[in-house]
Amino acid sequence: MTARIGVVTFPGSLDDRDTQRAIRLAGAEPVALWHKDKDLKQVDAVVLPGGFSYGDYLRAGAISRFSPVMETVIEQAKSGMPVLGICNGFQILTEAHLLPGGMLGNDHLHFICRDQKLRVENADTAWTADYEAGQEIHIPLKNMDGRYVADTYTLDRLEAEGRVVFRYLDVNPNGSLRDIAGITNEAGNVVGLMPHPEHATEPLIGTGRTDGLPFFTSILKKLVNA
Amino acid sequence: MARVVVDVMLKPEILDPQGQAVQRALPRLGFEGIADVRQGKRFELEVDGPVDDAALARIRELAESFLANTVIEDFTVKVEEEKVEAGK
Amino acid sequence: MARVVVDVMLKPEILDPQGQAVQRALPRLGFEGIADVRQGKRFELEVDGPVDDAALARIRELAESFLANTVIEDFTVKVEEEKVEAGK
Amino acid sequence: MSKTPLDTVEHAAATPDVELPWAELGLKKDEYERVVEILGRRPTGAELAMYSVMWSEHCSYKSSKVHLRQFGEKAPQSDALLVGIGENAGVVDVGQGYAVTFKVESHNHPSYVEPYQGAATGVGGIVRDIIAMGARPVAVVDPLRFGAADHPDTKRVLPGVVAGIGGYGNCLGLPNIGGEVVFDACYQGNPLVNAGAIGVMRHEDIHLAKASGAGNKVILYGARTGGDGIGGASILASETFDDAKPSKRPAVQVGDPFQEKLLIECTLEAFAEKLVVGIQDLGAAGLSCATSELASNGSGGMRVTLDDVPLRDSTLSPEEILMSESQERMCAVVEPDKVDRFLAICEKWDVIATVIGEVTDGDRLEIFWHGGKIVDVDPRTVAHDGPVYERPYARPDWQDALQADDANKLPRPGTSEELREQVLKLVSSPNQASKSWITSQYDHFVQGNTVLAQPEDSGMIRVDEESGLGVAIATDGNGRYAKLDPYTGAQLALAEAYRNVATTGAKPLAVSDCLNFGSPEDPAVMWQFAEAVRGLADACQQLGTPVTGGNVSLYNQTGEAAIHPTPVVAVLGVIDDVARRTPVAFQEEGQLLYLLGDTREEFGGSAWSQVIHDHLGGLPPQVDLERERLLGEILISASRDGMIDSAHDLSDGGLIQAVVESALLGGKGARLVVPDGLDAFTFLLSESAGRAIVAVPRSEEVRFNDMCGARGLPATRIGVVDGDAVEVQGEFALSLDELRTAHEGTIPALLA
């Protein structure tokens, strides 16, 4: 038996197909989910992929957050289903208040595409178990609205509870407070990050590294062993 | 038909790089004497029917739940009346 | 210190994809009765010294040459006085 | 509102003396008379609107057509060509049942007026051409030209253009895998924003722009039609038909990449279900173009009810609706029993779709408005029978003097120290400096198939995950070379793009081009154009790479001053397995560096002459197309057989520029030795064509040398990958740190 992992396509999602491929490469079964359907087709976990859903008009993720599929995702996430938000998916998760804080335009005002160095700060979440805490990895980053902000109280709390999952190293590419690249919720089942692990799963493609694959093997192991 | 305007600005404590970029460009354009610039969004809503208290309350709710993300932004709602000085 | 507000909106005949996206989302959020939404930019300029006609003229020039591209956008300049109804 | 009666066909026939503002619409007197002759009566306002836009330079190629014919006449025999010139984009067979379509277009003028939106809508337009062929777009490229890097207006135009290209392409989910950025004062008032796109499909999915089958429905889908991009129609509307109209409609449009993304997905879904008989994108000339081209390419006629076009602005006149260039719209011809399914797919993607007409038995294009017939034309006369000009052309009298002003005679560096300084100055000059500040604003990774992207010699996309089949594309053009000799300059552009594709290990297959020139009414410019086309057509014939389509942009001119003639050439290549691709970056210390090809003293139009002497004169480098072909074959074989680990083509800036780039990208230095028979200056800085450097693992040296020797390609060992500096023995050394600062600091310092 393998795990079924849903990937939601919103209008304007761009990385849904590669996320499905990454799931397949990790050995799990990708299941396409549609934003207008509340039905999650009995998947074991859900990925909200990157892209510009609704063109990122209004605010990144603000319109998608009200999709029918999100009603179920929010409900299921609250009862423990693993959910990963990548880039636009992360933005949707903050807009939906499944993760604290918000995302704003990059401080340098440009879209940025680069091979980003990160440190894995928390290897205990559903999506990061195949990493080691403190491990340094390179994952492609590409966004316009990647600046993570939250009030000081929230930031302190995230730090204190070990909920900062990834931090930018060497370069803070967008002005995110405390170099935060990704966070998790209290239960550790919902993770959001700006860089794109699905783009770092094949040796020939993109930057040629495979540092993103453990995301998908982590969740697979967790679900299969559950 | 009436127009209701919702202005959304970043909270004061949040860095506004767009406003800063404008401000930094001012001296180059020969402008002095502007101490600060902040950039936000303006929404013009054309409302069918009268804009009574109930309608305004609903728009305020819309602003709070949708047009602004109150984690990072503030908003104001006003009914547009006066004709303001117009550029070209 | 006074505040001058420059509002920049796309000309009426120009497509406003952002405003349209907001408007199309309204029914899903349970909002009816809004015939049109347009989204623009709001600049708040904090001006040192008095905002006399000369200062306003210069700000208008700034708006025309820099804050707006008048090929596709209109702008208005106004001095902010009244306290408007505030959201949170 | 003051209402004159609707200008129907009937009304036009009854009122022959009504004067129409044909001159304001850009038609010449004899062109207008031609329209009257074709119709046998005066045109209606709507007909005049259609003829005027379709017969414009932009849509009819009236000045360039007589020259462009050579691309067809001299086209080399190529088994790869599935669809040639004349369709929305050419289609090339890349094997394993896959076909690739690609094309380059210009959006120069709008990008000067409104850099962000002008450039953004340029990307939108070229991508719709690709979808209209039935393909899924898989990548974009953007050859750009700006004014002087330190000119204040460049700071307005360039960041806006780059943000616009990125804003649109990134939002569509298309990796940007290549392009060019060139600065030259000649582009100050006329920046060139060319955009190219590639799409992939299966052979059986190729679609064409034609309406056939009487009774089939014409469906307009995508954005609503608004009053944007209407040049002359508003004149027509305001002066002749309805004085209450706003008289000026903006000529710049705002793009909606989100809408276009939906358009891509719903179009591909409709293709996949085989619902589409014919399809056309709406670009320049909007519905006028789409309806007349669909109808004239098909077997029947077409009847359209303009009242059914969804509008953003209810005050638009029928002329304006016909001419509107509102973005993100497409037109499909669908069999009646498939219309419901087509509309359902559109609805799934929240795309507005409306049946606006149908294909008829006849051969007329008839358009109705408020019950009256306002257009009744033979669509061919609109789409294909536009005027054709044999514009006078003459070699300008200054050409001889320009060529006589020989760059080889410019003062050269006298000492090693001076040579070192000039090299440093060169690699940090805006044209030679790293463009990563620009290209990092483009998504290279999206779709997860990018094998190579800038700053590699060509972009490369994996087409098939199983077999590793891939395609490569490079675009090149050198306006300085073309100014010195347009015939040779155009050939050099092709040679360079061809070489770039081969350097990455892909086999060049086909060509698209974007020909950017000044005013065709200037005989000197027309001569440049004629020479460039002749040069390109001859070279394509010799290299066996047919031109599959392209675009002409004329009137790139400020007052009397035309831009340098700037033919931009895109070459598409194929590679059987992307695992064999060759990157630019040095991979391993100890590998041997070989220079392939011959180095002559060639400094005309060179980067050195520009950067050090601000000079343009003499002759461009010689072209030897047989040598280019041989070099390409060697590079492809060497990559396929694993004989080289990195390669870089030599072009502007010469050998030293290439070595510096490979070193910085790989983070590994090089020790170079000046070969016998060459002086250091010529070795490092000459721009002779037909050359590349390769890094050969020691274990492969004998095999590689044997191959070059057997095939007659000069291969000279010039050094080794080593250390953390680029050192030229007996001359100078530049540390990678110093080079990196110089090479990477320039553009951010100018623009950030």
Ligand SMILES: Nc1ncnc2c1ncn2[C@@H]1O[C@H](COP(=O)(O)OP(=O)(O)O)[C@@H](O)[C@H]1O
């Ligand atoms: N420079 C050129 N070289 C070759 N073909 C060209 C060139 N310019 C235009 N064409 C071809 O002429 C046809 C009409 O061009 P164009 O009007 O740009 O197409 P579209 O209507 O799809 O935008 C196309 O097939 C195009 O590829």
Ligand SMILES: [Mg+2]
């Ligand atoms: Mg086309």
